[in-house]
Amino acid sequence: MHQLSLLGTGLIGMFYTQSLHQYQPGVRVAHVYSRRKERAEKFAADWDIPRWSTDLDAAINDPHTDTVLIGLPNHLHKTAILKAAAAGKAILCTKPLAMNAAEALEVLEAVEAAGVFHGYLEDLCYTPKTLKALQAVQNGALGQVLWTRSREAHPGPHSDWFWDPTRSGGGAIIDMGCHCIEIGRNFIGKQVQPLEVVCWADTLVKPIDAEDNAVGLIRYESGALSQFDVSWTYRGGMDLRDEVAGENGTIRLDHWLRTGFELFTETGMGGYVAEKAESETGWLFPVGDEVNALGYVHMFRDMFEAMDAGTAPMETFYDGYVVNAIMDACYRS
The missing domain is CATH 3.30.360.10 (Dihydrodipicolinate Reductase; domain 2)
Structure with missing residues (x-):
């Protein structure tokens, strides 16, 4: 059984929690952090999460959680990772790993020095x-x-x-x-x-x-x-x-756009269509199982199977560092 501290209550936090609670037996978000009280409280209620906080340190150091799941804005990744590594927690971080390659190398060295599990959450590699x-x-x-x-x-x-x-x-x-x-x-x-x-x-x-x-x-x-x-x-x-x-x-x-499910409607579907859909009427391209189609299900399965086996997942912080280095080169060019 894995108990997670989730940092962040935005769209990616919602996708992560939906995937974990619906598709990963024995894995639950047990503590959620948001910088705003109302967001943390509502997210916890929506997803049946027992504890919520606006205190980053309290969420990371929760004695009842073994893994920190980071879904924060990019400029907060480094701080969260360093704190989680110091706490000895397994760490899963959304993309990109860091703001730049220098930050990515710093957090990579930190998790390696701490000897903690690290997984880089590039969901589209797992569709x-x-x-x-x-x-x-x-x-x-x-x-x-x-x-x-x-x-x-x-x-x-x-x-x-x-x-x-x-x-x-x-x-x-x-x-x-x-x-x-x-x-x-x-x-x-x-x-x-x-x-x-x-x-x-x-x-x-x-x-x-x-x-x-x-x-x-x-x-x-x-x-x-x-x-x-x-x-x-x-x-x-x-x-x-x-x-x-x-x-x-x-x-x-x-x-995404050609999923085999095409629907025309004058009145709308009466709810959510798909991520980044711009309209609720006309020709629509709904997705049958969005968290699976976007790779979240297979991504988290790989992460927790690797964690339990004591092996590295397909995507680690080293991969995140390489990607950050390539993006730095893109900006320099």
Whole structure:
């Protein structure tokens, strides 16, 4: 049985709690932290969580929890991780791991020095389609991987802190590029070193001090190229697609807009449609099981199976550090 201290009550905290409580037997959020009392109290009531707090230290050091689950804004990750490592707790942190590579390296060294379990929560690396495609690649179905492309685009984030680079660390690259970079890295092979980055980014629509669109190319030592394109200005919902090309085959994945469930309505569905859906009428593309389709179920299964077995999960803080380093290079380019 695992008892968790959840830090953060935003959209990602809701997805995490829904996935854990509905799909992970023996895993429960037992303490939830929010900076605002009303948010903490309501979240605890909504999800039947016995304890809530506005005191970060109290939540992390709760003697009845063994794992700290971090779903906070990016600028708070480092502080939370260092405190959790000092408390000797297992740590699961949402993406990106940190504001930049220097911070990511600091927290990686802290968890390694403390000897605590660490998992990097890149959910889109764990979607059922992605895991099956990755297995095919690892089994040699495509031969040597030559090129990957990952795209994430939608109308923009839910919370205002994303728009502020002093709290987020950047714009669309650090928000969504982290997913795309790690997806490409998994398909090419984590043992293959990235060598060079070229990236173009601009603020085209949003009145913000960060990029709302970007395209990047990462060259690996094998010669493989990994392409990502991200946008906070895409209209019509959320576009999640991946492609992999090898010497002997090709994979194409469409995760969100073309789910096989298309619905036209003049009156609306009468409730939630899907993440980043812009309308409740007209043509809609609902998702049958959202937390599963987005990878949360398989991600947490991997994390807790690895934790119980005393092994490393598929995604660790080292992977988060590599992704932060690549994103730093994107911004420098």
